[in-house]
Amino acid sequence: MNDIFDKIYKDKGPLGKWADQAEGYFVFPKLEGNISNRMKFNGKEVITWSVNDYLGLANHPEVRKVDAEAAKKWGSAYPMGARMMSGHTELHEKLQNELASFVNKEAAYLLNFGYQGILSTIDALVGKNDVIVYDVDAHACIIDGVRLHLGKRFTYKHNDVKSIELNLERATKITEQTGGGILLISEGVFGMRGEQGKLKEIVALKEKYNFRLLVDDAHGFGTLGETGAGAGEEQGVQDQIDVYFATFAKSMASTGAFIAGDKEIMDYMKYNMRSQMFAKSLQMTLVEGALKRLEMIRTMPELKAKLWENVNALQNGLRENGFDIGTTSSCVTPVYLHGSIPEAMALVKDLRENFGIFCSIVVYPVIPKGLILLRLIPTASHTLEDINETLNAFSAIREKLENGTYKKLAKMAMEAAE
Numbered sequence: 001m002n003d004i005f006d007k008i009y010k011d012k013g014p015l016g017k018w019a020d021q022a023e024g025y026f027v028f029p030k031l032e033g034n035i036s037n038r039m040k041f042n043g044k045e046v047i048t049w050s051v052n053d054y055l056g057l058a059n060h061p062e063v064r065k066v067d068a069e070a071a072k073k074w075g076s077a078y079p080m081g082a083r084m085m086s087g088h089t090e091l092h093e094k095l096q097n098e099l100a101s102f103v104n105k106e107a108a109y110l111l112n113f114g115y116q117g118i119l120s121t122i123d124a125l126v127g128k129n130d131v132i133v134y135d136v137d138a139h140a141c142i143i144d145g146v147r148l149h150l151g152k153r154f155t156y157k158h159n160d161v162k163s164i165e166l167n168l169e170r171a172t173k174i175t176e177q178t179g180g181g182i183l184l185i186s187e188g189v190f191g192m193r194g195e196q197g198k199l200k201e202i203v204a205l206k207e208k209y210n211f212r213l214l215v216d217d218a219h220g221f222g223t224l225g226e227t228g229a230g231a232g233e234e235q236g237v238q239d240q241i242d243v244y245f246a247t248f249a250k251s252m253a254s255t256g257a258f259i260a261g262d263k264e265i266m267d268y269m270k271y272n273m274r275s276q277m278f279a280k281s282l283q284m285t286l287v288e289g290a291l292k293r294l295e296m297i298r299t300m301p302e303l304k305a306k307l308w309e310n311v312n313a314l315q316n317g318l319r320e321n322g323f324d325i326g327t328t329s330s331c332v333t334p335v336y337l338h339g340s341i342p343e344a345m346a347l348v349k350d351l352r353e354n355f356g357i358f359c360s361i362v363v364y365p366v367i368p369k370g371l372i373l374l375r376l377i378p379t380a381s382h383t384l385e386d387i388n389e390t391l392n393a394f395s396a397i398r399e400k401l402e403n404g405t406y407k408k409l410a411k412m413a414m415e416a417a418e
């Protein structure tokens with residue numbers, strides 16, 4: 001008989017195997033100081049491009065004040081228990097009502113974390129006779145939600161309307177036999193490449209196919225649409241999203257999440273989402289903090305305006321300097337370069353140590369071999385000076401990548417490690 005730990009001793013997994021070289025620097029880095037445009041990494045100031053604090057609320061004095069006062073008033077325990085048992089309060093209800101009205105839905109339900117929340121949302125919406133159709137580039141939380149499904153599921157090519165239709169056709173044939181329905185899942189904004197989900201085109205398919213649409217709008221909430229209600233509002237199809245999901249982990253700069261939709265559906269969800277029924281309620285400091293953040297999003301349009309001023313300055317600047325930023329249609333700003341993984345590591349080290357730029361790096365197997373993706377998240381707290389400094393740094397590192405500097409550095413690093 002084998003020990004289940006044997007495989008762990010042998011193989012640390014696709015990411016874990018890099019831990020010796022990467023931990024503390026490329027993964028699990030410690031960014032220190034207040035969350036803002038400039039933080040500290042390894043004791044040095046860096047321009048921070050890797051924090052999803054889109055509206056700059058994380059360290060806003062009014063937010064910090066409300067968070068501190070709420071923590072003093074409630075502590076971190078209140079309320080104890082799951083919503084259904086002993087964890088329900090007036091303020092939870094108030095926040096739900098305000099969120100529902102903000103995203104133009106009849107009702108909303110709070111989730112204690114986005115990841116578990118959406119997983120259970122998917123689980124609660126489908127039964128074994130139903131079919132799920134979802135984007136192949138979906139976030140891990142959607143994939144894990146789909147994993148719980150006992151019926152058929154089909155992925156469609158990323159944001160490809162033809163492929164969506166083809167899979168809706170397949171799903172329709174199956175549901176005609178099983179008597180089930182179809183759940184289509186898209187993201188409002190795909191967080192890696194920044195493209196908005198093709199919600200308008202998906203919604204148009206409702207004319208021809210019978211399905212319900214669940215949208216994970218983690219990156220769209222607060223950043224897109226005239227009022228900040230997200231990708232559905234931006235594309236004019238918010239009313240056609242059957243279940244709308246957003247997390248507090250990005251524009252709201254907090255923890256928690258919610259779903260919104262018709263009241264009857266939300267009433268069903270609150271009795272059927274296992275990760276919420278059997279887990280502690282969102283704590284009061286987070287609820288009060290979220291009420292404050294939502295009020296600021298509603299009443300301070302200048303936050304979103306500043307965010308977009310920065311997004312446009314950064315994305316236009318990168319394009320004008322000849323960088324490939326793909327097909328982003330959101331704040332998420334990817335920069336695609338060509339090089340090997342060791343070159344990418346040398347490049348990021350140079351960016352952090354010598355240019356004071358901290359951004360996320362994505363390489364194979366998340367993206368195709370030979371590509372390096374540097375992912376920048378502009379926020380309302382960045383300045384034009386941050387952007388100009390970054391554009392100059394990017395031009396410098398591109399030159400070094402092209403003239404082989406990082407290849408040499410990577411080779412030297414490898415020889416030193418042997």
Ligand SMILES: Cc1ncc(COP(=O)(O)O)c(C=O)c1O
Pocket residue numbers: 113114115116118139141187191216218219247248249255256257
């Ligand atoms: C697209 C998307 N969905 C869901 C989540 C999970 O949300 P949370 O961090 O609240 O668990 C994230 C990450 O925050 C995300 O990027």
